[in-house]
Amino acid sequence: MxxxxxxxxxxxxxxxxxxxxxxxxxxxxxxxxxxxxxxxxxxxxxxxxxxxxxxxxxxxxxxxxxxxxxxxxxxxxxxxxxxxxxxxxxxxxxxxxxxxxxxxxxxxxxxxxxxxxLESSPEYVLRKANEEFTRQTGAVFKTLGELEYYVISPREDLYPGRDQKGYHTAEPFAKFEDLRNEAMKLIARAGGKIKYGHSEVGCFCNEDTYYEQHEIEFLPVPVEQAVEQIILAKWILRMLGYRYGVDISYAPKITVGKAGSGMHFHMLVEKDGRNLMVEDGKLSSMARKMIAGILDAADAITAFGNCIPTSYLRLVPHQEAPTYICWGDRNRSVVVRVPLGWTCGSDMTRDANPCGYHCAAARPSKQTIEYRVADGSCDPYLTVASLIIASLHGINMPDALKQAEDLYVIGNIFRPEFKDRLDTFRQLPASCFESADVLAARRAIFEENGIFPAGMIDNRIQTLKAFNDKGLSEKLYGNTEAIRELVETYIHVA
The missing domain is CATH 3.10.20.70 (Glutamine synthetase, N-terminal domain)
Structure with a gap:
């Protein structure tokens, strides 16, 4: 098949x-x-x-x-x-x-x-990170990406979509389901392993333009293959958009007040066919150590995952995108989310199909952990490489489990009763310039074992600082025209 x-x-x-x-x-x-x-x-x-x-x-x-x-x-x-x-x-x-x-x-x-x-080739940096993880742990690191994008087209008034209510909407209220389904078929022909596709929250229009957000999520595969399928999927979607006469944009923010597009990465680790994220039906100590490492390096990872000024129009408080460095179960406002992983122990399918379901054998756990900060401007090779290295960093941290416990949150972190605790958490950078500063301070994590060459880190810092965007969000506040011009500058990022 x-x-x-x-x-x-x-x-x-x-x-x-x-x-x-x-x-x-x-x-x-x-x-x-x-x-x-x-x-x-x-x-x-x-x-x-x-x-x-x-x-x-x-x-x-x-x-x-x-x-x-x-x-x-x-x-x-x-x-x-x-x-x-x-x-x-x-x-x-x-x-x-x-x-x-x-x-x-x-x-x-x-x-x-x-x-x-080539030592500084992003593809080779990922390969080195992957090999180092397996060398140290004896396990295989797998990941999957969630590719979010907007379709931008002339406005159509038949069956209008509801503003910011596009999640899982079907035709005719979602206008570009056919484009997404065609893209999924072509991505699969190119070797991509797709989990599913659906329309996303973002749906809005202005006087003459319609914006509709979609997502294609992949299955967990070895990391090099995972990145390749994201890059090919972006190309295929753009090619289809060109033929449909519409724009496809992976930009992190289209306009203020509307849903931005992230590039979430799910991770799991396998050894001898067993998912090491789970232990006795619960999140394993290895998974919690990995989370601690990712959180410890999270502010610096933005240098690879959030690479343009509009990235930081998405990472603002009181939205689904994270700003505070913490983690939680099923929580969409944190840096690392632990999604539902079919660990509840009940046979839901048998309950829904009492006369028509037989499970011949137990299947491997699907539990992952999800990094929710990156967006469409990311270098997927370097972002995944940095997540691997940060995970290793956590596995080797003596106090990783304690750090994970201290940074765990339950529920809406922006509720008033959580304010004092929230003030104790570090925050993600608010600009490319700040991201570069953090990378400069934390570069040793990525340079260890020669995974990220020093010259590459130097170049990344220089590139990010060249945007000179420190304090840009505050300067743009309320200036609709300036925000529009900035978005247009980066509408076809990566």
């Missing part, structure tokens, strides 16, 4: 794809073009197109990769020595669903002039 064309043809898992498999597929399916794809510093998918002239030509491309100009992809690479190799990863191959000419797409990794992985 796998929708990926190569999996169906080759009858093997993508992780097992070989160069010979790719060549065989291209020969048998009359592939005329191959595109190398890679995400650059701006987070958007880049492309290098090849017209295949012979089997030997295809073999050369797949064997050697190609040269690219790194200085135009990453600001930390100088033009004086900027050549990089782009080397294809066969497991990522998929058919381009948009071209008339049969075209194969392959994601690439970057290598330097010595043939070594």
């Amino acid at each position: 796998n929708p990926n064309d190569l999996v169906r043809f080759l009858k093997k898992d993508p992780a097992e794809f070989t160069k010979e498999d790719i060549i065989h597929f291209c020969e048998e399916n009359a592939i005329e073009m191959v595109n190398f794809r890679y995400a650059a510093e701006d987070g958007q998918l880049k492309t290098l197109n090849f017209i295949i002239s012979s089997k030997e030509h295809l073999d050369t491309i797949l064997s050697d990769g190609e040269r690219v100009d790194g200085s135009n992809l990453f600001s930390f690479i100088e033009a004086g020595s900027s050549d990089l190799y782009a080397i294809p990863r066969y497991r990522t191959a998929f058919m381009n669903p948009f071209t008339e000419v049969p075209t194969l797409e392959i994601l690439c990794s970057f290598y330097d002039n010595e043939g070594k992985p």
Whole structure:
């Protein structure tokens, strides 16, 4: 039932794809073009197109990769020595669903002039973080992303949606369910593992423009695959938007007073097929240590997950997006939420279907922990890498369980009776500039074991400070036109 064309043809898992498999597929399916794809510093998918002239030509491309100009992809690479190799990863191959000419797409990794992985490539930073986690714990880190986005179109007055009441709305009140469903099918064909899609809270309009928010959530997979499917999903949604004649935006904030778009990441850790987030039906000590580590580094993680000035128009008090560094069960206003994980022990499906359900065997726990701060401006490679490193940081912290206990909250943290306790919590940065300062102070967490190169941290600090946005939210308060101009500047971020 796998929708990926190569999996169906080759009858093997993508992780097992070989160069010979790719060549065989291209020969048998009359592939005329191959595109190398890679995400650059701006987070958007880049492309290098090849017209295949012979089997030997295809073999050369797949064997050697190609040269690219790194200085135009990453600001930390100088033009004086900027050549990089782009080397294809066969497991990522998929058919381009948009071209008339049969075209194969392959994601690439970057290598330097010595043939070594580029140390500062976000993709390689994630790979190093992932390998270090497994080396220290013997476990596999898995994650999934929740991709929220707005569809922006000319206003239509038939079956109007309700302002900020779009959650799980169906057609005809949700106008772009078809676009979302088509995107999900194409993402699955490209190798994405999708959990579900639905319309989101954000729904509003002005005199001539309609804004409708949606979400696509993925299934937990190994971290590199999890990030790849987010990047491909963004590209596919934009391509469909272009064909539908509408804008697709992952911007964290479209306008003040309306729901912003986050990029939440769920995490779990497995060993020998067992989910280590749960212990005796409750959240495990390992999970609580990971939460403590993420909270300890949470203010610095914004340097990778909240990368533009409008990110901090979303992270404001009394909204669902978090501002105070704490965690809780089922709580949407905290940095780390512990969502329902089917740990209640009751057989709900049997109760709903007394005559039609038989469970043959117990299934692995689905329990995750959810990081709720990041948004669509994030570098997903570096954000997930920083969450892995912060989780390791927590596992190794002597007082992690005590810190987790101290930062746990129940219910609405903004209720008046919680004010004194709330004042004891650290707050997330309020601007890119502040985020850079925190990263500078906490950089040792990320640089340990050589995971994040020092030069990359320096570059990130410099990039964030260049926005010069300290105090921007206060300066913009009530200035609708200035906010609109700022939003338009970053409407197609990442």
